[in-house]
Amino acid sequence: MELKNYISNIYTTVDPFAGINSVENLLLENQYLVIIDSETKYHGILTISDIIKRPHKLVIDCVTKKTYLDIDDTIASALEKFYTGQTFVLPVMEGSEFIGVIEKNHILRELEAKVNMLYNKSLISEKAKINFLKNLSHEIRSPLNIILGFVDIIAQLDSNEYAIEYEAYSKTVRQTASHFLMIMNDLVELSLLYTGHELTFTYERVDIVEILTELEQYFSEFSISYNRKTYVKYLNTESSLHIHTDGKKLKHILYHLIINAIKFTEDNKVLVGFEQYPNDRIIRFFVKNKSHNLAQKDLQEMFNIFEKQGFIGEEINFGLGIGLPLVKKLTELLGGQIKVETQAADICFWVSIPFEIEDINHLK
Amino acid sequence: MNIMKDEATKRKFIAQLSFEEIRLPPFEDILILGKKSPQGKIGVYKSFELLVPNEFEAFEIEDEVVEAVFVNKRILKKLDQDKIMGILREKVFPYISDSEILKVDLKLRIFYDSIEGEF
Numbered sequence: 001m002e003l004k005n006y007i008s009n010i011y012t013t014v015d016p017f018a019g020i021n022s023v024e025n026l027l028l029e030n031q032y033l034v035i036i037d038s039e040t041k042y043h044g045i046l047t048i049s050d051i052i053k054r055p056h057k058l059v060i061d062c063v064t065k066k067t068y069l070d071i072d073d074t075i076a077s078a079l080e081k082f083y084t085g086q087t088f089v090l091p092v093m094e095g096s097e098f099i100g101v102i103e104k105n106h107i108l109r110e111l112e113a114k115v116n117m118l119y120n121k122s123l124i125s126e127k128a129k130i131n132f133l134k135n136l137s138h139e140i141r142s143p144l145n146i147i148l149g150f151v152d153i154i155a156q157l158d159s160n161e162y163a164i165e166y167e168a169y170s171k172t173v174r175q176t177a178s179h180f181l182m183i184m185n186d187l188v189e190l191s192l193l194y195t196g197h198e199l200t201f202t203y204e205r206v207d208i209v210e211i212l213t214e215l216e217q218y219f220s221e222f223s224i225s226y227n228r229k230t231y232v233k234y235l236n237t238e239s240s241l242h243i244h245t246d247g248k249k250l251k252h253i254l255y256h257l258i259i260n261a262i263k264f265t266e267d268n269k270v271l272v273g274f275e276q277y278p279n280d281r282i283i284r285f286f287v288k289n290k291s292h293n294l295a296q297k298d299l300q301e302m303f304n305i306f307e308k309q310g311f312i313g314e315e316i317n318f319g320l321g322i323g324l325p326l327v328k329k330l331t332e333l334l335g336g337q338i339k340v341e342t343q344a345a346d347i348c349f350w351v352s353i354p355f356e357i358e359d360i361n362h363l364k
Numbered sequence: 365m366n367i368m369k370d371e372a373t374k375r376k377f378i379a380q381l382s383f384e385e386i387r388l389p390p391f392e393d394i395l396i397l398g399k400k401s402p403q404g405k406i407g408v409y410k411s412f413e414l415l416v417p418n419e420f421e422a423f424e425i426e427d428e429v430v431e432a433v434f435v436n437k438r439i440l441k442k443l444d445q446d447k448i449m450g451i452l453r454e455k456v457f458p459y460i461s462d463s464e465i466l467k468v469d470l471k472l473r474i475f476y477d478s479i480e481g482e483f
Contacts, residue, residue, distance in 0.1 A: 017410075054404065054431075061404020 003073050006107050007092050007100040016043045016060035020051055023059060027051070032089045034101065035059060042098035045091055068093045069102055078107065128304075132321060143180035147173050182255070190322050193329050199249075201333065206247030208283065209240045212272060215254055219262065219270075230262045235273035243283060243355040249330050250353065256323040257287040257349050265289040266345065281354055282336075288348040302340070303328045327351075388415050391467035395420075395434040396452065398462040405432035423449065429462045442472050 014023050014033040027033055027048060035043040044063040054062045067085045069078050071094040081090060082104045092100050150169045157166050192199060212234045219232040254272065261270040271288040302324050331338045336353040389395075389412065397405055405422060412420045412434065420434045423445065435448060452468070460466050 017407075055400050055402075056404030056407065057402050058404055058407040060406045 003069065003075060003078055003092075003102070004071065006102045006110070008102065008106070009100045011101050014046065014059055016058070018059045019057055020055075020059060020062055021057075024051075032101075033059075034091075035063060036098075042091070045089060045101065047087065047089070066090065070094075071099065075107060075111070078102065079104075082107075128321065135321075139183055140180070143176045143183075146176045147180070150176075186256075186322050186326050190326050190329075193326075199330075199333065201246045201249060203244055203246055205242050205244055206250065207240050207242050208250070208274060208285075209236065209238050211247060211251050211254065212236070212274070215251065215258060215272070219258055230265055230268045230270060232258055232262070232270045232272060235271055241274075241276075243353070245334060245353060245355060249334060253327050253330050253334075253351055254285060254287070256327045257285075257351070260323055261287050261289040261347075261349075264291045264347070266291060282352050283355060285351045285353065286348055288346060290345045291342075291347040303338075391469075393436050393439060393470045394448075394452070394468035396430055396456060396460055396464075396466040396468060397432045397434075398429055398460055398464045398466075399431045400462045401431070401465045402463075403465060408432075408434065421445075425449075427453075427457060429460055430457055439470060439472060442474060 011032075011034045012026060012030045013036045014026065016035050016037050023033060023046075027046065031048065033046045035046055037043060043060060045066060046059055046063050050064050051062045053064055056062050066087060067081050067090065069081060069090045069092045071092060073081070078090070082088070088104045089101055090104075091098055092102055150173045154166060154169050154173070157169070189199060216232050216234040219230070258270055258272060267290045269289065272286065274283050274285045276283055304325065328338050331351050331353070334353055336351060338349065338351050341348045341350065395408070397403065397408060405424065409420075409422045412422075419437060421437055421440060423433045423435065425431065425433055433449070433452060435445070439448065448470075451470075456466065456468060
């Protein structure tokens with residue numbers, strides 16, 4: 001909030017040598033008058049209290065000395081001047097030049113709105129934190145219970161006699177443990193980021209086709225739950241495409257976007273891929289799905305930490321609300337941008353990642 | 365009948381007439397403005413500058429009742445402003461109300477006890 005946002009150039013002026021009796025009504029209507037002479041020189045601000053304190057005949061004799069606001073004043077110092085000057089309007093000066101007036105109520109109204117907004121946001125954040133703690137219990141205990149349960153079963157199985165079940169249960173344990181590890185890594189990374197620590201990035205030559213193919217393969221074998229199978233379809237046809245970036249972080253970003261899309265898809269399909277923009281030295285990854293209608297408010301808040309939709313359709317949305325905030329942070333740390341677009345029932349996340357000039361040789 | 369009516373409604377007037385010379389401004393030495401006097405210091409100063417340019421000096425006063433004092437430069441030539449203000453604060457300010465404009469006559473006579481010299 002800068003002081004210059006409150007400067008008004010709309011005010012009623014009066015000549016310094018006008019008679020008070022000729023401007024009384026004007027003063028009552030406007031509460032204050034800016035005294036400017038025929039040579040546009042500023043002389044002060046006349047208020048009703050001025051003519052009570054100094055009931056003279058001329059405007060210039062009535063005006064009392066008032067402090068002024070400097071263009072470099074802060075909101076706090078301005079309010080201090082209003083308080084000490086016991087006035088509701090002050091002139092703003094830039095050096096010796098009069099540049100406008102500021103009304104105290106204008107600042108107070110905006111501050112009140114800001115305080116209300118922050119208060120409401122704090123209530124929302126408080127609610128989000130409470131939900132986070134509730135979900136944390138679920139998100140950690142569920143995979144651990146699955147792992148321990150299946151480990152118990154596996155321990156009792158004869159690996160020769162129940163080879164198929166042995167393999168299936170082992171796979172479930174591996175996938176659940178992997179998902180659990182991802183949650184723990186996310187929490188660690190987010191806590192590092194939000195406490196001001198820097199993450200380590202390892203830039204290397206990575207094949208993004210390989211990353212996307214691996215993710216497609218991973219999710220083809222992995223069911224998030226929700227009692228349904230979702231198909232993740234990788235759309236590009238390139239056989240390979242190398243860029244210079246942190247491959248693990250990029251995979252992490254895409255992983256979360258796909259998980260998110262799987263959760264919200266209405267037709268059990270998620271489309272992933274990328275578009276190349278060699279001239280802008282940008283690759284834009286996309287993750288699309290058909291989704292329940294998202295309110296504009298949800299679109300704005302989905303990147304806030306701990307914010308998540310309470311329900312997906314009529315099902316409870318489990319999850320910690322840390323995936324998209326982490327994706328946004330990681331994307332920004334890779335020098336990229338993330339945005340979300342909606343069109344009818346389609347929702348599409350775009351992640352733009354810049355690449356080094358040397359990578360152009362590898363692009364088609 | 366018409367004549368009688370005209371005589372009955374005929375109006376008369378009686379006026380007293382006299383005249384004398386005045387000078388502007390209507391004082392010569394000192395003018396003291398109360399804080400709530402109808403005229404303020406800027407208006408009065410401007411009028412002096414129009415009527416008797418460069419004859420009066422204005423002094424803004426830190427006082428609960430008095431806003432300003434105008435002193436003829438003739439007097440300031442003989443007595444410095446601190447002495448004049450000291451006299452006014454002690455002898456005049458206690459008697460002025462904040463809505464008044466007071467004119468003060470200050471006649472100065474300067475004399476020496478003895479003047480010595482060599483012939």
